[in-house]
Amino acid sequence: MSDQGPRTAISLTGHSRLVGLFGWPVEHSISPPMHNAAFSALGMDWCYVPFAVPPECLPDAVRGVRALGLAGVNATVPHKQALLSLVDALTTEAQAIGAVNTLLLGEQTVGHNTDAAGFMRALRETGFAPESRHVLMLGAGGAARAVGYALLTAGATLTILNRTEERAAALAQDLKTVVAGAIVEAGSLEPGVLSAHAHQADLVVNTTVVGMSPHSAGCPWPVGVPYPAGVPLFDLIYTPPETRLMALARQSGAHATNGLTMLVHQGAEAFRLWTGVEPPVDIMLQACLHALGRS
Ligand code: ATR
Numbered sequence: 566m567s568d569q570g571p572r573t574a575i576s577l578t579g580h581s582r583l584v585g586l587f588g589w590p591v592e593h594s595i596s597p598p599m600h601n602a603a604f605s606a607l608g609m610d611w612c613y614v615p616f617a618v619p620p621e622c623l624p625d626a627v628r629g630v631r632a633l634g635l636a637g638v639n640a641t642v643p644h645k646q647a648l649l650s651l652v653d654a655l656t657t658e659a660q661a662i663g664a665v666n667t668l669l670l671g672e673q674t675v676g677h678n679t680d681a682a683g684f685m686r687a688l689r690e691t692g693f694a695p696e697s698r699h700v701l702m703l704g705a706g707g708a709a710r711a712v713g714y715a716l717l718t719a720g721a722t723l724t725i726l727n728r729t730e731e732r733a734a735a736l737a738q739d740l741k742t743v744v745a746g747a748i749v750e751a752g753s754l755e756p757g758v759l760s761a762h763a764h765q766a767d768l769v770v771n772t773t774v775v776g777m778s779p780h781s782a783g784c785p786w787p788v789g790v791p792y793p794a795g796v797p798l799f800d801l802i803y804t805p806p807e808t809r810l811m812a813l814a815r816q817s818g819a820h821a822t823n824g825l826t827m828l829v830h831q832g833a834e835a836f837r838l839w840t841g842v843e844p845p846v847d848i849m850l851q852a853c854l855h856a857l858g859r860s
Contacts, residue, residue: 578610583633584839585614587626588641592617595856596639599832602852606845611636620647627651630670637669637839639832645707652676661743662711667835677838680708681715683831688715688799691822693768695721701762703754703785704772705732708801712772713740713749722748724762728773729753756787763793769814771800776808784809792817800824806859825853 586596592615600613616638618626623644630638640648648665649655653673658681659665665676688695698721702709705727716723717740727733733751741747752758763769769792775785781804786792798814801824811821829850836844854860 577612580610582611583614583635584611584637584639584835585616585630585635586639586641587616587618587623587644589617589619589643591615591641594641595828595853596641596832598856599829599849599852600836603836603845603849606848607842609840609842611840618644620644623647624651627668627674630668631674635670637667637835639835640666640668648676658682658714662714663739664707664710666831667838669838677835678711679831679834679838680711680827681718682834683829684712684799684801684827685715685719686830686833687822687824687826688768690826691797691799691820693797693799695719695768697721698767699724699765700768700770701726701766702770702772703727704774705729705736705751706772706774709736709772710739712770712801714744716770717744717747717749721768723750724766725749725751726754726759726762727751754785754787756790759787759790763790763796766793766796769793769796769798771798771802771808771810774802776800776810777802778804781805781808784813786810786813792819795819798822799827801827803828804857806857825857826850829853 597613597615604611645664655676659676659678662678667677667679669675695716700716700721700723702725725733725737730753737749737751740749773785775783792813794817797819798821800808800811802808803823803825814821833844833846
């Protein structure tokens with residue numbers, strides 16, 4: 566987004582605490598306005614800064630934020646895996662998911678993953694309780710790893726379908742290894758396979774990038790396969806606000822949610838970790854909507 570809304574003057578003091586975001590690129594992130602709106606609303610002397618960190622500079626960047634005394638940073642593409650080996654300790658979630666999206670900088674540098682918890686909070690907000698429910702997850706990339714872990718640890722069972730079937734099988738195997746007793750199956754996104762699984766689902770989650778702007782004409786649901794009537798959809802994509810898959814689900818009478826609330830809740834979890842303060846989630850959501858030009 567080139568226009569992220571009006572910029573407010575930030576008055577830093579000698580006591581100001583800094584947090585930020587490591588990404589490459591980082592220009593389009595809406596995390597800075599989201600977190601800075603929260604700090605501002607709570608009158609906190611904190612500031613969230615975007616850092617465009619080339620991959621080869623990531624070890625120096627971690628040393629740098631430690632040396633400068635930042636409270637923590639978020640990490641986005643392409644740094645989430647590389648950070649695993651650059652921290653002193655990992656949380657159970659970060660280790661199981663194999664990705665770090667938040668660093669908590671203290672005596673030790675601890676790698677956290679707030680994507681799983683953020684997804685689960687956003688999902689529960691829709692009214693869906695995942696315990697003992699069956700979820701059909703489309704995609705087997707990085708986002709799928711966090712979502713799959715969140716669903717299985719909450720007691721759901723899972724079918725993972727992916728364009729590249731081997732990747733779905735590998736993710737299913739990995740998730741079974743990290744979540745004791747997990748029931749997970751895997752397959753391809755071929756129409757016949759999808760048709761066979763669609764009607765067993767209590768929830769569909771799209772973790773693929775298909776349908777994301779600027780390729781919003783795309784849809785991961787193959788043409789000719791009916792969407793299972795009334796089965797709720799959680800699409801991790803939030804640009805556009807309604808993907809073609811969401812429209813398909815809504816036409817079937819299902820409730821469809823985009824991924825913006827997951828983004829907000831993963832940020833809110835990081836905010837809690839860094840500050841120890843309860844984040845103003847509604848204000849963070851409003852700041853995101855404003856940054857996306859939707860308010
Ligand atoms: P992320 O970290 O956002 O999950 P990723 O790891 O690159 O990104 O994963 C992208 C996901 O979108 C994968 O499941 C990918 O399927 P493949 O494993 O087959 O590549 C899926 N994806 C990307 N383009 C796709 C397409 N045109 N059709 C179907 N799935 C696609």
